[in-house]
């Protein structure tokens with residue numbers, strides 16, 4: 731950041747936000763001025779405070795990131811656990827998938843037989 735903004739033969743002191751004639755004498759006179767020195771000091775203090783705030787924010791961000799990473803790790807561990815259990819689940823699912831395939835077929839067969847039996851019984855009743 732440049733301390734001075736040059737414009738039409740004048741300079742603006744960024745500390746005091748005031749215009750100075752663009753010549754060494756005027757600049758030196760301004761920089762030796764009590765008001766300018768105070769403004770420089772205030773500006774430096776402000777920058778220092780901002781620097782502290784920034785570093786605090788960075789720490790807060792680091793804490794937040796660490797918390798996010800911890801949460802991510804926990805969910806990752808849970809995923810691993812879920813993955814392993816689902817792996818077991820998939821094994822039981824393959825067993826289950828074999829059973830339901832045979833069971834509905836049997837049930838269907840039973841239903842068919844029972845319906846046939848029913849028809850037969852009905853037919854028998856009809857005959858009797």
Ligand SMILES: [Zn+2]
Pocket residue numbers: 743744745746747760761765766767769
């Ligand atoms: Zn100044």
